[in-house]
Amino acid sequence: MFRAILTSTLVLLLTIPFGAHARELSPLVSTDWLAEQRGGENLVILDIRNAIDGGNRDTFEQGHIPGAVYSSYTGDGWRQKEGDVPGKLPPVEDLERLIGSLGIDNESDVVIVPAGVGSTDFGSAARVYWTFRVLGHDDVAILNGGHRAWVEAGNEVETGWNAPATAAFEADFRPELIADTDEVQQAREAGVQLVDNRPAKQYQGEEKHPAARAAGTIPGSLNLQQGQLVEDGTAFVVDREKLQALMDQAGVSDDGRTITFCNTGHWAAIGWFTLSELTGLEDVAMYDGSMTEWSQDENRPLQTASSGLGAVYNWLFD
Numbered sequence: 001m002f003r004a005i006l007t008s009t010l011v012l013l014l015t016i017p018f019g020a021h022a023r024e025l026s027p028l029v030s031t032d033w034l035a036e037q038r039g040g041e042n043l044v045i046l047d048i049r050n051a052i053d054g055g056n057r058d059t060f061e062q063g064h065i066p067g068a069v070y071s072s073y074t075g076d077g078w079r080q081k082e083g084d085v086p087g088k089l090p091p092v093e094d095l096e097r098l099i100g101s102l103g104i105d106n107e108s109d110v111v112i113v114p115a116g117v118g119s120t121d122f123g124s125a126a127r128v129y130w131t132f133r134v135l136g137h138d139d140v141a142i143l144n145g146g147h148r149a150w151v152e153a154g155n156e157v158e159t160g161w162n163a164p165a166t167a168a169f170e171a172d173f174r175p176e177l178i179a180d181t182d183e184v185q186q187a188r189e190a191g192v193q194l195v196d197n198r199p200a201k202q203y204q205g206e207e208k209h210p211a212a213r214a215a216g217t218i219p220g221s222l223n224l225q226q227g228q229l230v231e232d233g234t235a236f237v238v239d240r241e242k243l244q245a246l247m248d249q250a251g252v253s254d255d256g257r258t259i260t261f262c263n264t265g266h267w268a269a270i271g272w273f274t275l276s277e278l279t280g281l282e283d284v285a286m287y288d289g290s291m292t293e294w295s296q297d298e299n300r301p302l303q304t305a306s307s308g309l310g311a312v313y314n315w316l317f318d
Helices: 003-016 031-037 057-062 092-101 119-134 148-154 181-190 240-250 269-279 290-293 311-315
Strands: 043-047 081-082 084-086 109-113 141-142 195-196 258-260 285-286
Touching: 031 081, 031 148, 084 290, 109 119, 109 148, 119 141, 119 269, 141 148, 181 258, 181 285, 181 290, 240 269, 258 269, 258 290, 269 285
Parallel strands: 043 109, 109 141, 195 258, 258 285
Antiparallel strands: 081 084
8 A cells, every 4th residue: 555655656756847946046057057157247156165075265276166256164154063963054143144255145146066076065065055045045056066067067267266245145034944853853743754864874773973872763764865866976966867766765755844854964955955956845844953963862762773664674675
């Protein structure tokens, strides 16, 4: 019975178009598109290379897309630690100042440029993208393939530093895009779709993040692995057919609210981006505290392969 319901759901998902939001920018833009649009009056190209991909300000100054401004994803305050939980969303006022300091105002079209070296690198861009959307700014996109794709396409690169003029950015906070621990607890009890975007070994409780108190996942969650959502060794999102197949395999439904999570809300941003922005799921939030926060309280339940998750996992994927 469940398999029949799942099959019907997957057929329905195949009919859902990409890019369901009414927006000026597509969530993903190509290097060809950016080459044509570069220099536009309101366009800000935001290079976020950082410690995750081996980049920094020096790397930026050695070569970047002409006109781009720079902000380190890991070093400039896009995330913050709260107690023992890393990676939480900073106060809105702090983010407004950070974004304004990059010359971005409410009229700007923002294209985020990751390094282009892997899925975790794409996660940096997806997390910054999600942050803009949480702040109510919809005219934002990610350069598919990142900086490396730009270079490999033979496009112009400039060196040196671009100092942006400070702009005024005012947020219009969207709480519906972020889930806290209380909501996740209530969602779990209510049967809301929870999607764990970590690797299978972490999902099954065989491995854990160093900041997590214990291994395991939130009981009842599905596993849509972030590493499979981006082509190996690149920052290119998989094509629609492959993305749909991965969703089908994980059992992800388009019915009702979905909450993505991982360890710190980094990989989960890829899950949120693909489900919300590329497949058209209309009610997707991200739990930025994720397993490092969930696992802090030993009274919150954890599920592992040894506690029954393995049987469910094997039934789905065998």
